[in-house]
Structure formats: C-alpha cells, structure tokens
Amino acid sequence: MYSEKVLEHFRNPRNVGKIENPDGVGKVGNPVCGDVMVMYLKIKDNVIEDAKFETFGCGAAIATSSMATELIKGKTIEEALSVTNKAVAEALGGLPPHKMHCSVLAEEAIQAAINDYLQRQNHGNGKA
Amino acid sequence: MYSEKVLEHFRNPRNVGKIENPDGVGKVGNPVCGDVMVMYLKIKDNVIEDAKFETFGCGAAIATSSMATELIKGKTIEEALSVTNKAVAEALGGLPPHKMHCSVLAEEAIQAAINDYLQRQNHGNGKA
Amino acid sequence: MIYLDYNATSPCHPKVIETMLPFFGEKFGNPSSLHTMGQEAKKAIEESRAAIARCISAREEEIIFTSGGTEANNLAIRGVVKAYQKKGNHLITSQIEHHAVLNVFKALEKEGFTVTYLPVNQEGLVDPGDFQKAITPQTIFASIMHANNETGVIQPIEELASIAKEHGIIFHTDAVQTAGKLPIDLGKLPVDLLSASAHKFYGPKGTGFLYVRKGVRLIPQLLGGAHERGRRGGTENVPLIVGMGKALEICTQEQEEENQRIQALRDFLESGILAEVPEVIIVGRRSPRLSNTSLVLVRYVEGESMLLNLDFAGICVSSGSACTSGSLEPSHVLLACGYPHEIAHGSVRFSLGKWNTMEEMKEVVRVFSSIVEKLRHISPFGKEVIRNV
Amino acid sequence: MIYLDYNATSPCHPKVIETMLPFFGEKFGNPSSLHTMGQEAKKAIEESRAAIARCISAREEEIIFTSGGTEANNLAIRGVVKAYQKKGNHLITSQIEHHAVLNVFKALEKEGFTVTYLPVNQEGLVDPGDFQKAITPQTIFASIMHANNETGVIQPIEELASIAKEHGIIFHTDAVQTAGKLPIDLGKLPVDLLSASAHKFYGPKGTGFLYVRKGVRLIPQLLGGAHERGRRGGTENVPLIVGMGKALEICTQEQEEENQRIQALRDFLESGILAEVPEVIIVGRRSPRLSNTSLVLVRYVEGESMLLNLDFAGICVSSGSACTSGSLEPSHVLLACGYPHEIAHGSVRFSLGKWNTMEEMKEVVRVFSSIVEKLRHISPFGKEVIRNV
Numbered sequence A, B: 001m002y003s004e005k006v007l008e009h010f011r012n013p014r015n016v017g018k019i020e021n022p023d024g025v026g027k028v029g030n031p032v033c034g035d036v037m038v039m040y041l042k043i044k045d046n047v048i049e050d051a052k053f054e055t056f057g058c059g060a061a062i063a064t065s066s067m068a069t070e071l072i073k074g075k076t077i078e079e080a081l082s083v084t085n086k087a088v089a090e091a092l093g094g095l096p097p098h099k100m101h102c103s104v105l106a107e108e109a110i111q112a113a114i115n116d117y118l119q120r121q122n123h124g125n126g127k128a
Numbered sequence C, D: 001m002i003y004l005d006y007n008a009t010s011p012c013h014p015k016v017i018e019t020m021l022p023f024f025g026e027k028f029g030n031p032s033s034l035h036t037m038g039q040e041a042k043k044a045i046e047e048s049r050a051a052i053a054r055c056i057s058a059r060e061e062e063i064i065f066t067s068g069g070t071e072a073n074n075l076a077i078r079g080v081v082k083a084y085q086k087k088g089n090h091l092i093t094s095q096i097e098h099h100a101v102l103n104v105f106k107a108l109e110k111e112g113f114t115v116t117y118l119p120v121n122q123e124g125l126v127d128p129g130d131f132q133k134a135i136t137p138q139t140i141f142a143s144i145m146h147a148n149n150e151t152g153v154i155q156p157i158e159e160l161a162s163i164a165k166e167h168g169i170i171f172h173t174d175a176v177q178t179a180g181k182l183p184i185d186l187g188k189l190p191v192d193l194l195s196a197s198a199h200k201f202y203g204p205k206g207t208g209f210l211y212v213r214k215g216v217r218l219i220p221q222l223l224g225g226a227h228e229r230g231r232r233g234g235t236e237n238v239p240l241i242v243g244m245g246k247a248l249e250i251c252t253q254e255q256e257e258e259n260q261r262i263q264a265l266r267d268f269l270e271s272g273i274l275a276e277v278p279e280v281i282i283v284g285r286r287s288p289r290l291s292n293t294s295l296v297l298v299r300y301v302e303g304e305s306m307l308l309n310l311d312f313a314g315i316c317v318s319s320g321s322a323c324t325s326g327s328l329e330p331s332h333v334l335l336a337c338g339y340p341h342e343i344a345h346g347s348v349r350f351s352l353g354k355w356n357t358m359e360e361m362k363e364v365v366r367v368f369s370s371i372v373e374k375l376r377h378i379s380p381f382g383k384e385v386i387r388n389v
C-alpha cells in the first residue's frame, strides 16, 4: 500500500523532536481524527535553519511530517510556504488516495509554524 | 442419485418387448412429458403368465417398468392390482423424490393393462 | 473415462493448480490486512486482475471478482437495474438465457418490472430486429448471452450491444461459455457488462468475474467490507482468483490453436453420429457455434437414459444443461428453438475440451450408436427406424 | 514471521489442502451432472455437509453452502427479512456487528425497515435486558454476533436467542469468529440461523455456510440453478466445500486442547504487555472472551503506526478489523464500547492460532514495548509516560 519511500521515512523519521526556544511552532490536526502534527522551526535571516516535528498518527502522517521538515530545511520562508501537499506526497513517491489528507496536514503544519513565526515578528517578540 | 438396483434394472431391463396377441395392453404417460410406458400381459386362469413392456423415458421409467413386470409375473390379477407405486419403488431400493412419478406410472401401467384385460373379458372377446 | 461435459465444468489446468497451491498454505494473508502477509495477497489478486483485464482489453478497475458466473449475472442484472430504475421499468432478455439470468429477471418481474423475453429461431439465434422492436422509451437494461451453454450457438452480441448503445440502454452479456473460448475485446465490443466463470475455462469452481464498463453504475448486492472498491463485500478467495487469472491467460494464449483442434474433433463426432444414427438433429448447426459444443436430438428415446448408458460406458455427457438435471421439464432452450417436447426430451450435449482426442471421438460414435439402438429397442416408438438400420 | 492475525484469516490446515487437492484435478465433476464424475463430486459435498452438520449438531438439510461469511450473513438477514416482511418491519441488531451484517441492516433501513442497533457496555457486551426492551410487536428478526472479531468478546447468545424465541422473533447469529473455536450445539442453542466462514478455521477462503433451522423460511438471494435445494444458485465450489468440512472436523476434535494451549499464550502475552507497556487497556478483559483474541488500546500512539512497525519486525497483527483498513474512522466497535476517538485510534489486535508458540509471545512482548516507546517518543502526547518508563 505505501511506497518504499514512505515506509523508509516512517521507519526512520528525520527531525523527530522538539526545538528548544523555537522561532515558530505550528500544531495542526486533532487526536479525535487520529492525526496531530506539531512542527517546530528555527529561523534565521528568513531562512529555515532547523525544523523538527512531533506527530501522533498513522504511517503516512509520520512519513509526511518527516519529509516536510526535510523539504523546508535550508529554504527561505517564501520557498517553504510554497511547498504544497502534492509536493510532499510526490517527494514520498506518492500516497494512497485515502492518505492524501496526511500530506495536507503536513502543508498546514508548515504554514502554521511559519505564520506563528511571522506573528511573533509582528508582535515584536521575534529575535530579529 | 439412483440406487444400485435402479441402475441394474435400467442397465439390464427384464421383459423388454411386445407380447404377440396379448390378453391385456396398458399404455400410460405422454411423450410430451417424456415418459410413455406400454405394458403387455399374458393372463391365464386369473394368473399373469407373462408381462412385457416398452418404455420411452428416463432411467427411472425404464427401471420401474422392468421391476413392475417382474413383480406381477406369476401373480393373480388381484395381487397384481395391489402392487402400489411405493412397492415398485421399494423393490428398487428407493427412487429420488423427483422420480417417484415414474413408479406411479408403473402402477398405472399395471392397472391399465389389467383393466384392458378385464374389459376384453366383459366384452366377450377374452379367451377365458 | 471420456469426458465430454466441459460446458458443465472443466478440471483445473495443472499450471493453475500449481499457481494456486502456495496461496492455500504459506501465502495465506487476507488482502485487506496491512501487514506483509496481507499485502502479498493483495498484490497477487491485483496481478490476477491485471492479467484478466489484459486478456479482454479492459481496465483493471472494471473487473469485479465474484464467487462465479451465477453471482456475476445476479450482480450485473440486479445491480444495474436497481441503479437505473428511476429511468424506466422495462428490461429485455432472451428465452434461452441460463437460469442464473432468467430467474433474476423473473424475480424482477415480481417486483414490478416488465420483461421482454426475446424468442430465438430454430437455429437458436436471437434476431437483432426483434431486439430493436422490443425497445421502448422505458427500456433501461438488456441481457443477452454471448453463447448458449446447451447449443453453443453464438449470438450476434456486437450488433445487439450496438443497438442498445444507440438507445442508451445498458447492455450485459453472460459470457460464461465464451470467456477463454472466444476472443473478447472490450475495447471494441460495445457491451457494458460481461460475466465469466473460471471453472468453465480450466480455472477453479467458486470464482468468476464481472466486467463493468467505467461509468456504469451498479448497486452492490453482497454488502460487507469495502472490498472490490465497495462493489462486492467478502474476503477475496485469493487462491482461486490467482488461479482464474492464470487460467484465462493460458486459454487466451492457446485459444486459436485449441479451437481448431477441438472443432476438428467435434466435426468428426457430428459426422460420425449423423452417419451412424438415423433420425438425429444437430441443433444450431448452421449458426455460428462454439467449436466445442454439439447438441444432438435423438428421436424416440429420452435424454437421461442415453446419458446414463453413456456413463456406463465411461463417457460423461449432459442432457440439456447440468443445472436442470433435477427437473422434469425438457430444456427451455430447445423449447424456445421450437422443438416439440417429445423431441426436446431426447437431447444429448457433447461438449469437448483440452484433453479430448480423436480416438475418443471414434469410441463415442461407436458406443453412442449402439446405445441409441438399444434404447430404441426398448421404446414403443420408432420401431420402423430401428428395423431399417 | 510471527502471525498474530488469525481473526483476519488463517492458512489452510495441511490436511485440508491434501483433502481439497484431488478435487481441482481428477475429481473435478460438476455436482449437478448425472454422470459418474458429477455424482462423485455430489457425494463429496454431501459428505462435507454431513460432517459439518455433525460438528454443530444440525441436520444436513439445514446447511447451505455459501461463498463465505459475508454471503452467509447477507443471505440470512435479507433472506429472512424478505420472507417475513408481512409480519412486521422492525429489526434488531447490535452496534458492534461486522460490516457484513451492519451494512445489510443499513440497506434495509433505506428500504423502509426500522432497525434498533443495541449498544454494548465498555466490556463489549450486549445486555439481554436491552434486547428485551427493544422488542416491539413489529419485531420480526434479530441478528447478534456470537463473538466479536475485534474484541473476541462472546455475547450471551443463548439468552438472547431464548428471548427472541419467546417473542416469535427469528434469531440469527454471525458465528464467523466462533465456528471451530467454540462448541456449537444447535440441538440446544435456540438460534434459527448461524453463519460461518471456512477461512477463519483453517479452511479455504471463499466458502462458508449458513445454518437455517428446519421450518424457517428464506428467500434465496443468489438466483440460478436449483442448487442447495433451491436456496442458493451457482455451481458448488467442490474442493473448498470439501476442505471446509475437513477443517471444521479437525477444529472440533482439537478444540478443547487448542483453546487451553492458545489461552495460555494469550494470557502470557497480555500479562507481558501490561507489565512492560504503561497506559494500555485490554478491551473486554472481564467478559467471556475467545481464548485467542487480545485487543490492546495504547494511549498516545496510533494503531496503524504500531501495526507497521510490528510488521517491520516480522509480526503480523491488525489494528481494528482488517476490513476497515482503508478507512479513517476508528473501529465502530471501540466507539460502541464507549472509548473516545483518540483512544480508539490506538488499537492493536493480537489474534492467535494453531501455530503460535511461547517463544513468539516473548518476542512480541519485547518488540511491542520498544515500538510503543519509539512511537511515543515521536508523539506530542504522553511524554511524562515515557519519561517515567
């Protein structure tokens, strides 16, 4: 059912964990639905220096979290914001139809974390 | 589906054929229904000296014809008239439910042949 | 043992058995299970689906696995009729369909649908003109079999399906007797649904498939898990499905050659019977026919008694169709062809297959003519015939 | 490979394969055929029917062969409801039935019937008091499963069926998970219909049976030839039917011993998991349960991710039921038991069988606890738990 790539990222997820004093945090999903992703970002000079995640969810949820963090690391905020769910899924060699919502969640997590960063900036509590 | 005995009588039917100058002939059934039995009797002193048959029909029809002729040979008319379809079927070790009508046909053939004999008697064309 | 009842059922091809075997034991996973064992089974049935789709030029998602031809027919007819019933209540079929089609239509009649049962001519053929005339604005569905199981007569399905298409009528064909035996190209043949059953083409009993053209709606009939894309519930019978795919591949590959070989045997058999046995009729002989089937009507004797005598001699045949063996009625197919009851009662169906030989045909002609002679001797009818022999 | 998904499906017993094998090849006749080949096949399926009848203390004519549990359930429910619909339009079932039961009731609701779906308590049990209360003068039919496929919880069928009997309600039980595993004595158990599926008891996939008590009317659902005394059309899948009979015989003979052995393994597994993995719940543990089933709820992690990690380690299990594996909803059974969604998402079902060993159980406990630890490390929830380990 899952591609090799999905299984590989699920088996050895990259960037698992929290970032201490993150610049942005995004939490999406709902335990009731069986998927929660929390994404932590470290951002410097508009560039995502580090990204980590914690996920409660199925194989696809964990694999898309892992891939999403990989895709945005080293990217500018603008580049990261343009990472679509399709891009995440494609990078994983595709997802089964009924698991595509996990890639949507991953896209939403990136956006939520960046928005959080941008909001902190606007409220003056960013670290510049 | 058929008992050994049915198959045996079907395979080697007894008393096949016509009797020349019979004392009674009974023809029952209908080719449209797939079963026709003709029974020929030779009767002397109220006793069935010989019985033969010709049958168009299935395995059960031929086997019951054969058995019916066997059962009545040497019997008195009264005894022959009391041979029921059940007796024919039982003598054959039973018949499948949807083939019981063949035993009924055999009973009817006996009765028709004897009635023919009795009628000929009454009309004075019997040979006494 | 000389087996001439291939239209009733066929043995599994040895390669089919070989292919199925591991799936009963080691590879026994449930295709719905997510673990390796399950996914291995899933892959196996999807490969079979792909093989079947290739053999009939269909798409994989157009194939629904069923428990056989009967279920495929039931699902096709009831499934489509229930899906389209708002569009009309008139249905068309023929008088010579298998009971797995006829009895569904009869049930639908009781539920308020109107059904036209098209007649056939004495050669066993449905007339496309009759079909055209039967169509009303209320007609939503038609089902005409590809080839008849008793006579082997092949219906003008392409023409019938085209007429249906012109009128926006969903068209199903029961191809249980043709799948594996005739080329089926659903890229060209404009039927919407097609039924097949593995045990008629050297696959296992208890599995079959329904082809449903993309876009045709179908109300599922067996409700359960989301198997077969929600169109047929029930754990897939993996070994049998795998066996069916293999069987259809083999038959498709060997088809032309086998048909030629078998037709030569069948034609020899028929010539032999016609030469040796007086007063016989071979049904549908001037129609396009399956190359393996020969339905012989023998006057003055009854079918079962011939069948049993042939069986005593180690020759397996049917009288009419196997399914009506418990019935007293003569074949509805022969009656539809216009044969009177007394003649229809005297039918023997020879249906040939992969493992028949010319020696067997010679033996059958010899044995059959002596059986007919014996039975005609017992029969009150047709004595003149026997005496002339 | 450690297989712990026997409730999803089981491999055929080697003796079952051996018994089936000749019927794919040499003994391939169609049971409807009158010739020797056909009658040999007929005899074989009738012997299987007799064996099955013996195993469950039924009469032979009360057994209808089907293509599996799904078809048996569909036939039981739709067949009886349609036969008795003039008597009333209210039906009763439970919220924890298999989809092969639930979805039939849902379809019947659309056709105008009223259905009561009985709740269960947290232990997964239907309350006979609830059943009694649900009955109305309109109630004609009830279907409550014998044991649940996910939890293994055994329902008070005898009591439920007796209540149904008192009220003149036809009672069906889906015994797909119990046939072969629990004693079934239809001389005593007052159910009217009972479904079973061979592949759950070391028989082949694609065959099952429905027991229908003498006198209970049933409208056939698969229409075709006069097979199964006119109650189920379609050429009988002879090898599978023969295999099913053999499988049920073996299971019945070995039942007591096997149940003891398997329960010891299951209990060891459960103790191990409870000892090694914090914050887990074993569902239905205080109810009568199948001795082979253990449904474990693990907080803070999701079921599929445990299943896949177990699979990487060569351990096959299910999360919820195999049939809903394509769905995003957590198990309807767990929701019915009252578990909140977030907990219900974290289920793993271990279901044991004939070939499991104590060594395997030890391995599973070890692997499982490390998997849960790993996944909890990835999870945003329950960190305290992990840190306490």
Ligand SMILES: Cc1ncc(COP(=O)(O)O)c(C=O)c1O
Binding pocket: C007, C067, C068, C069, C070, C071, C073, C098, C100, C145, C147, C148, C149, C174, C176, C177, C197, C198, C199, C206, C208, C323, D224, D233, D234, D235
């Ligand atoms: C033309 C035709 N349709 C349908 C069927 C039913 O197929 P099955 O026996 O696989 O259910 C048969 C054979 O029995 C058949 O010959």
Ligand SMILES: Cc1ncc(COP(=O)(O)O)c(C=O)c1O
Binding pocket: C224, C233, C234, C235, D007, D067, D068, D069, D070, D071, D073, D098, D100, D145, D147, D148, D149, D174, D176, D177, D197, D198, D199, D206, D208, D323
């Ligand atoms: C309780 C229960 N009922 C019915 C079924 C359906 O049986 P089958 O898969 O043989 O159609 C299953 C298993 O899939 C089951 O566990």
